[in-house]
Amino acid sequence: xxxxxxxxxxxxxxxxxxxxxxxxxxxxxxxxxxxxxxxxxxxxxxxxxxxxxxxxxxxxxxxxxxxxxxxxxxxxxxxxxxxxxxxxxxxxxxxxxxxxxxxxxxxxxxxxxxxxxxxxxxxxxxxxxxxxxxxxxxxxxxxxxxxxxxxxxxxxxxxxxxxxxxxxxxxxxxxxxxxxxxxxxxxxxxxxxxxxxxxxxxxxxxxxxxxxxxxxxxxxxxxxxxxxxxxxxxxxxxxxxxxxxxxxxxxxxxxxxxxxxxxxxxxxxxxxxxxxxxxxxxxxxxxxxxxxxxxxxxxxxxxxxxxxxxxxxxxxxxxxxxxxxxxxxxxxxxxxxxxxxxxxxxxxxxxxxxxxxxxxxxxxxxxxxxxxxxxxxxxxxxxxxxxxxxxxxxxxxxxxxxxxxxxxxxxxxxxxxxxxxxxxxxxxxxxxxxxxxxxxxxxxxxxxxxxxxxxxxxxxxxxxxxxxxxxxxxxxxxxxxxxxxxxxxxxxxxxxxxxxxxxxxxxxxxxxxxxxxxxxxxxxxxxxxxxxxxxxxxxxxxxxxxxxxxxxxxxxxxxxxxxxxxxxxxxxxxxxxxxxxxxxxxxxxxxxxxxx
RNA sequence: UGCGGGGUGGAGCAGCGGUAGCUCGUUGGGCUCAUAACCCAAAGGUCAAAGGUUCGAAUCCUUUCCCCGCAACCA
Numbered sequence: 001x002x003x004x005x006x007x008x009x010x011x012x013x014x015x016x017x018x019x020x021x022x023x024x025x026x027x028x029x030x031x032x033x034x035x036x037x038x039x040x041x042x043x044x045x046x047x048x049x050x051x052x053x054x055x056x057x058x059x060x061x062x063x064x065x066x067x068x069x070x071x072x073x074x075x076x077x078x079x080x081x082x083x084x085x086x087x088x089x090x091x092x093x094x095x096x097x098x099x100x101x102x103x104x105x106x107x108x109x110x111x112x113x114x115x116x117x118x119x120x121x122x123x124x125x126x127x128x129x130x131x132x133x134x135x136x137x138x139x140x141x142x143x144x145x146x147x148x149x150x151x152x153x154x155x156x157x158x159x160x161x162x163x164x165x166x167x168x169x170x171x172x173x174x175x176x177x178x179x180x181x182x183x184x185x186x187x188x189x190x191x192x193x194x195x196x197x198x199x200x201x202x203x204x205x206x207x208x209x210x211x212x213x214x215x216x217x218x219x220x221x222x223x224x225x226x227x228x229x230x231x232x233x234x235x236x237x238x239x240x241x242x243x244x245x246x247x248x249x250x251x252x253x254x255x256x257x258x259x260x261x262x263x264x265x266x267x268x269x270x271x272x273x274x275x276x277x278x279x280x281x282x283x284x285x286x287x288x289x290x291x292x293x294x295x296x297x298x299x300x301x302x303x304x305x306x307x308x309x310x311x312x313x314x315x316x317x318x319x320x321x322x323x324x325x326x327x328x329x330x331x332x333x334x335x336x337x338x339x340x341x342x343x344x345x346x347x348x349x350x351x352x353x354x355x356x357x358x359x360x361x362x363x364x365x366x367x368x369x370x371x372x373x374x375x376x377x378x379x380x381x382x383x384x385x386x387x388x389x390x391x392x393x394x395x396x397x398x399x400x401x402x403x404x405x406x407x408x409x410x411x412x413x414x415x416x417x418x419x420x421x422x423x424x425x426x427x428x429x430x431x432x433x434x435x436x437x438x439x440x441x442x443x444x445x446x447x448x449x450x451x452x453x454x455x456x457x458x459x460x461x462x463x464x465x466x467x468x469x470x471x472x473x474x475x476x477x478x479x480x481x482x483x484x485x486x487x488x489x490x491x492x493x494x495x496x497x498x499x500x501x502x503x504x505x506x507x508x509x510x511x512x513x514x515x516x517x518x519x520x521x522x523x524x525x526x527x528x529x530x531x532x533x534x535x536x537x538x539x540x541x542x543x544x545x546x547x548x549x550x551x552x553x554x555x556x557x558x559x560x561x562x563x564x565x566x567x568x569x570x571x572x573x574x575x576x577x578x579x580x581x582x583x584x585x586x587x588x589x590x591x592x593x594x595x596x
Numbered sequence: 597u598g599c600g601g602g603g604u605g606g607a608g609c610a611g612c613g614g615u616a617g618c619u620c621g622u623u624g625g626g627c628u629c630a631u632a633a634c635c636c637a638a639a640g641g642u643c644a645a646a647g648g649u650u651c652g653a654a655u656c657c658u659u660u661c662c663c664c665g666c667a668a669c670c671a
Contacts, residue, residue, distance in 0.1 A: 020626065032664080055670095125669085134669085136669065140670090213600065216600075217665095218598085223598090254671095259671070296665095297601085298670085302671085322644085339664070339665085375608085375620095376608065380602095381603095382602085386607090389607065396621070401630065401633080404630060408629060408633070409630085412601060415629090458608095461620095465634090468633050469635090472627085472633060477630075478629085573631050575629085575631080
């Protein structure tokens, strides 16, 4: 029976193009997961979008001499094009500046307010005089009152390590424009997190399938919950839907609050987009629908405590859910990644230690990157991206093991038979190989189910190696002269296995799997590509989303039928071998951009 | 500084009380349908450091060092 699977992917921030570290952590893993579930025949909804409000976006806009809207438009376009080119199959990759998102966020806010989960409090905040905007602690610097370090930040001194409050700094100044910040009292709404401590504790305690560290960490965090501000003094964000607040240009929702609600609003948008405006309920109000969240490790508690608290508070209330159906679903699991470093250093945009996705894809294939990230990426611990390792894994593992298997099998079969050969009687060895590879749907599938992507890919590669071994031992290219039927049988068995493996590799390397599908003489799509589409909203505004039709696939997560006599198409190598000289080239390129 | 995670051959990982194992890479040999797979052999680790428990420790305990995240109005 098909299951419903909701795949929620972290929202990239629009203050610049995204680099490999960003897509390594959540982009590619979530897509592999979604593609696997679709092949299994499950009903998948995968959503995300760009996170476009907040101070860093404003600062970026100022730096480029753009209005905030112009700047986020620009980066939304770049980022969504990157994700499309990577083949990330979102059902709805949208943005936080849409009409729909505003409506949903305001509904959640209003509902929490009506239910008494919001607290009004006054706190001392720092402001930039020129703009009247809040100045986050880390954007203030000054002389450390403890050690005298002249460039201590408002939250802590990098020299002596002491934590600070920004008003303690001597000669505080804004890191944005150098002016002296003003400290004044300001009134804000806080989410009453302690009110949810008990239900959250009960809920998390039951999540025995979470990784122990995620669970323990979250329980530990809940023990010290404090109310958390959800509004700010800023003019770029979702307006606060309360009398006396909604018309104030200087008060907006805090960006983290509006962004996290995107998981819900994007599903609502998707439902409208497919002209079934209630369809989001299938995913958000069906207790059997499992929600998987993909993010970097720095975001875990957000998704295990703060976001669930908002969902618990909202329940099935508000205008959107409208008192109908079940309360909104809580996360089933959070799949967090560790961090990727770049040639031994942290990614740093300002220091030029970064490889941007669009830049990377202008020279290398998406599948090569996807393969590398899933095999050597930061799944369970921080890992280092090096160009040398990228080249090696591409050439020695992707090209040599899987690409070569597919190619040698196809080339031999195509040249000698032109079609899938009709097999004679299968030997015990033939049968065992086919059964072993068929079993991959179980073994690889179990790993994917549990989000153990590296293990899943290794298992598929291992099976490919077995088929390589089989071919070498049975030598159909020699048999062809003496025993054409046996040669055909061996090639049939190998093609059968390649057809199996094609499906197992599809979630990882969709572009080449689709090509292979066609070389094998099949029709239809097994790896649907996302596309950008324009959405028009009620207020006539438009924006672009990344979406696609992924529901009618010409393949399922099970041994396919490969009919003898099916015409093969002329094969081409699936992957490109990389010249080792690119390692130096890329390192030089990085240095030119300031990386040292 | 607190809390949590991690430090095992060149890389990625497994082992979690009985004197280190897997995959890839490296070196030498064989074979060759193929974007060279496959086969055979070999090199390479004082398991971050020190102390302790034990007949015996990557494996348990203590301390230290290093990396990372959270605490910190960063999203």
